[in-house]
Amino acid sequence: MFVEQLPIINLILFLFMALIIPLLKRRPFKITLILGFIVLGLVLASSIYLLWYVNNVDSISYTFGGHEARFGIEFLINPFSALFSTMILGLAMIIYIYSSGDATEGVESSEYGRYYVLLFILLMALFGILYTNDLFNTYVFIEILSITTCAIVSIKKKKETYTSAFRYIMMNEIGSLSYLFGVALIYMATGYTNISMISETISVAFSANPVNIIIALGFMVAGLGIKTAVFPLHIWLPDAYSNAPSTSSAILSGIISKGYILVLIKVLYQVFGLDILRELNIQVVLLVLAGTAMIAGSIFAIAQKDVKRMLAYSSVSQVGYILLGVALFSFLGLRAAFFHIFSHAIMKTALFLSVGEIIFYKKTRKVNDFDGLGFIMPVAMGVFSIAALGMIGIPLTSGFISKLNLGIAILDNNYIVFLIILILSSLLNVLYYLPIIILGFLRNEKYHYRMTRIEHTPTTMITPLFILGFLIIGLGLFPNVIFPMIDAAVNTLIP
Amino acid sequence: MNEIIQLIVEKINYIGAVALFVIGLRIVVLHSNLIKRIMGINIMGTGVFLFFVAIGNVTGGRTPIVGDNPDIVFINPLPSVFILTGIVVVVSITVYSLSLVIRIYQNYGTIDQRELARLINEEDNVR
Numbered sequence: 022m023f024v025e026q027l028p029i030i031n032l033i034l035f036l037f038m039a040l041i042i043p044l045l046k047r048r049p050f051k052i053t054l055i056l057g058f059i060v061l062g063l064v065l066a067s068s069i070y071l072l073w074y075v076n077n078v079d080s081i082s083y084t085f086g087g088h089e090a091r092f093g094i095e096f097l098i099n100p101f102s103a104l105f106s107t108m109i110l111g112l113a114m115i116i117y118i119y120s121s122g123d124a125t126e127g128v129e130s131s132e133y134g135r136y137y138v139l140l141f142i143l144l145m146a147l148f149g150i151l152y153t154n155d156l157f158n159t160y161v162f163i164e165i166l167s168i169t170t171c172a173i174v175s176i177k178k179k180k181e182t183y184t185s186a187f188r189y190i191m192m193n194e195i196g197s198l199s200y201l202f203g204v205a206l207i208y209m210a211t212g213y214t215n216i217s218m219i220s221e222t223i224s225v226a227f228s229a230n231p232v233n234i235i236i237a238l239g240f241m242v243a244g245l246g247i248k249t250a251v252f253p254l255h256i257w258l259p260d261a262y263s264n265a266p267s268t269s270s271a272i273l274s275g276i277i278s279k280g281y282i283l284v285l286i287k288v289l290y291q292v293f294g295l296d297i298l299r300e301l302n303i304q305v306v307l308l309v310l311a312g313t314a315m316i317a318g319s320i321f322a323i324a325q326k327d328v329k330r331m332l333a334y335s336s337v338s339q340v341g342y343i344l345l346g347v348a349l350f351s352f353l354g355l356r357a358a359f360f361h362i363f364s365h366a367i368m369k370t371a372l373f374l375s376v377g378e379i380i381f382y383k384k385t386r387k388v389n390d391f392d393g394l395g396f397i398m399p400v401a402m403g404v405f406s407i408a409a410l411g412m413i414g415i416p417l418t419s420g421f422i423s424k425l426n427l428g429i430a431i432l433d434n435n436y437i438v439f440l441i442i443l444i445l446s447s448l449l450n451v452l453y454y455l456p457i458i459i460l461g462f463l464r465n466e467k468y469h470y471r472m473t474r475i476e477h478t479p480t481t482m483i484t485p486l487f488i489l490g491f492l493i494i495g496l497g498l499f500p501n502v503i504f505p506m507i508d509a510a511v512n513t514l515i516p
Numbered sequence: 517m518n519e520i521i522q523l524i525v526e527k528i529n530y531i532g533a534v535a536l537f538v539i540g541l542r543i544v545v546l547h548s549n550l551i552k553r554i555m556g557i558n559i560m561g562t563g564v565f566l567f568f569v570a571i572g573n574v575t576g577g578r579t580p581i582v583g584d585n586p587d588i589v590f591i592n593p594l595p596s597v598f599i600l601t602g603i604v605v606v607v608s609i610t611v612y613s614l615s616l617v618i619r620i621y622q623n624y625g626t627i628d629q630r631e632l633a634r635l636i637n638e639e640d641n642v643r
Binding site for chain 2: 092157160161164167168171172175178180181183184186187190191194195198201202205208209214
């Protein structure tokens with residue numbers, strides 16, 4: 022069967038591209054860009070085919086080297102992994118088009134390729150995390166992901182980035198080793214690292230060695246919590262997001278943090294299973310973490326004067342929304358969380374890329390310098406406004422749909438407190454997003470001299486912004502396009 | 517009392533692994549010297565690896581090389597294989613973070629966390 026080979030071919034294509042970029046160093050850089058785009062296009066086509074296949078025919082399981090899944094590594098492509106790998110690749114393509122105009126700024130021409138080598142290895146690791154059905158294999162991919170992530174943070178040789186990348190890698194490493202300790206404890210109790218086999222035997226293991234399972238759950242949630250920047254563990258995030266180049270920030274918040282959240286969802290729902298989670302009452306812990314993140318992230322964001330730091334803190338609060346949906350442990354909650362993963366990924370990418378364009382031209386990151394920008398850079402500021410309105414949750418944007426679904430899921434479980442927190446957090450969002458929009462489009466006499474539109478905006482930077490703006494409004498108007506796929510993904514996790 | 521000592525002796529490898537993990541964590545979080553923090557990561561990693569190897573051990577077991585005699589008890593080889601991968605991963609993380617420390621030293625002239633924080637603060641105030 023050819024379909025079974027497709028996931029492996031995806032990974033090999035990424036690795037092949039990462040390998041070939043340094044070889045093309047002496048050729049014009051355009052060749053590398055076009056070749057990379059072709060590779061991304063091929064993988065997108067195969068991901069979409071896989072998505073169609075798993076939704077309509079059957080899940081695909083592939084074991085490496087013909088070893089049975091107990092000893093070897095198994096790749097399992099179900100509606101969950103196929104849906105999110107397609108999402109990640111779609112966003113990565115948009116960022117890729119944008120980065121061809123921006124990532125090369127301030128880097129020597131012979132080193133243009135470095136960024137793209139890292140980008141392709143990073144995508145390979147993300148696809149591996151989603152496809153693999155093995156806890157230890159997930160750990161290896163997570164480590165590849167953390168090295169490449171820290172490297173794209175520190176890619177531009179500025180001195181602030183080195184310290185923030187160092188802090189990032191230290192926190193990341195504590196997270197991965199905690200996760201690995203959890204894997205060891207589960208392996209001790211069940212004797213497997215394969216996720217489907219663990220989920221079959223974990224209830225027996227839980228009645229035999231409950232301490233093992235409890236400690237493993239604690240280690241894994243804490244470890245992955247550091248990586249997803251759940252509120253008290255977020256200290257690495259603002260520096261890393263704000264000092265990194267704009268495309269890297271977009272990749273970090275749009276793609277990578279989503280990858281870690283998906284691993285957390287996989288661990289909670291597939292490895293431990295809802296029965297054990299309910300018995301251990303982990304729900305309270307997760308709900309409290311989510312609630313504090315939603316409020317505290319927004320409050321910190323209000324105090325920031327640097328736009329990128331503000332967006333970074335806003336990410337902290339948005340992770341809280343996703344975690345809230347996950348922690349409800351219900352069909353509706355997970356559905357809302359998945360939709361919010363989609364809409365937040367798109368909106369945050371749009372915000373970071375539009376801010377990136379503004380920084381690219383204006384060389385300013387202060388919120389106060391945004392006045393009158395709407396007339397000078399209509400596209401960047403327009404997309405920023407659409408995405409910011411989406412973050413607040415104005416109807417017609419995808420942010421509204423995800424907040425609506427989250428609200429319905431909360432009401433379904435009768436946690437009225439969290440509905441209040443949700444509304445409060447949205448109001449706090451208004452407090453820091455709306456002033457920027459008002460500043461941007463306020464026609465002020467004092468700034469008349471700025472009224473000339475900036476010319477020569479590269480189309481490679483404008484087109485992705487247009488696509489993202491349309492996607493935000495499109496998802497807000499027609500959410501039913503992706504809801505069937507999300508439902509299928511939820512059904513694979515909640516039997 | 518004897519029972520407790522007995523228990524500690526029996527579980528000494530697990531206790532050692534957890535102790536290493538906690539010592540490493542303490543160094544990473546609380547030390548201000550960047551190189552020592554990287555060492556802390558390595559100690560933490562060693563703790564986890566020792567734990568993995570301890571799981572795979574079978575009392576009286578032998579090296580898992582299949583020979584003529586089918587009655588020999590083998591130790592579990594899988595955790596050791598995991599650890600081989602784990603060691604490679606931790607080494608690469610160490611190399612990457614050491615290279616970052618070199619760059620930090622070249623730019624700021626110090627590898628002390630507190631000193632660094634002071635320098636960065638001063639720069640922010642100048643701007």
